Amino acid sequence: MNEPRVYKHSPVIIVIFILMLVGFIVLLSSGIFDGGLVEIALLLLLFGLIFSVVVFSYSSKTTLSDDEISSQNIFGTRTLRWTEVHRVSGRGYNIKLHNFDEDVTVAPSPQLPHYEEIVEQIGEKRPDLFSPQEFSEMKRGFGFLAGIGVLVLAVIGFAVFFTLQIGDLFSSNFFFIVIALLVVFAFVIYKIVATVPMSVILEGHHLFLKYLVGQRTLPADEIKFIRLSYTQSRNGKIYFVEVSLVNGRALRLSGLSPNLPTAYLVLKNWHKSHALNRQTNP
Incomplete structure (x- = not known):
């Protein structure tokens, strides 16, 4: 990598949202929208929040070179030399690089185009941070188990609900439909448990x-x-x-x-x- 490589979003998306915001303001000021001041203020607030999230997400940028990595957003730029990276952290798709003093953190956005290339470069520059001996066991988070628990409770609740609503379930025309749905739910749960x-x-x-x-x-x-x-x-x-x-x-x-x-x-x-x-x- 002789020349620094920059990963960023196309500015077209931000321009489109700016035009949408301007158009929305023009629409409100023209009197076409028949609403009170409170409704208009709430709509502006909602659109402003959405616009802020979009600008924050799509204004991020990551630059990689042979010597360093830098990450930029609307709040500023943070840079670390590859030799300064001490450890990694993060959750989900995010990876954060920390220096020895823990006062500088570089976190490329997973929403960037070609994010997988950024991850590859981090691994190539600092393979010592990803030792199979240090990370010999990697577990799935508790949220997955909670999701399975919710799904099981939903199936049980579904069966109880139909039993109470229909009364004599076995003599009802809905019996086979209920059984078929329960079989489908049970199969989905089994596939999750057996394959994940x-x-x-x-x-x-x-x-x-x-x-x-x-x-x-x-x-x-x-x-x-x-x-x-x-x-x-x-x-x-x-x-x-x-x-x-x-x-x-x-x-x-x-x-x-x-x-x-x-x-x-x-x-x-x-x-x-x-x-x-x-x-x-x-």
Whole structure:
């Protein structure tokens, strides 16, 4: 990387929102909107809040060079030399870089275009921060278990509600519909419990995936590659760690602690080290 690379949003989005704000103000001042001062003030406040969030999100910028990383938003710019980075933290898709004195933090926005490239560069510049020995176990957060609990309670509540409302459920025409819905809910819960890992454990040459029910072991030589990928939704990008297997199948890992970028870089370093060992010691 000879020239610094800048990651930022296109200014077109901010310009569009500015035009929308101006148009909204013109619309209110023209008298077309028939509302009181309170309604108009609330609408302006709501639109102003939305505009502020958009400006804050889309004005962020991250610059990478051979020597340093800097992150900029409407509140200013923070810069760290790669040699100054002491540790990483963060939650979800966010990764934060801290210096030794803990007074400077650089946090690239996950909403930036090509965010996965920023994560890759962080891992390449400071691979020592993502040691498989330090992060030998990465767990899924409590929110996932809470979500499953809510889903189970919803199924139970659904069954109780129909039992009370219908009365004699077994003689009702709704019996088979209720049973079919319960079977669908039970299947969804089973798929979540059986296919979503609760934790990832790295022990030597093996990767262990622990589920609520059961465990799966993957030797390093059964894994073709590991990469940070995403799917695009209406609400933005949904990131996950893709574990591609030699047999052509792939696993998706998400929600791992301490954050997804760190989990990805740890898994990548683990797989890379064992791939090198296989090449040097066939």
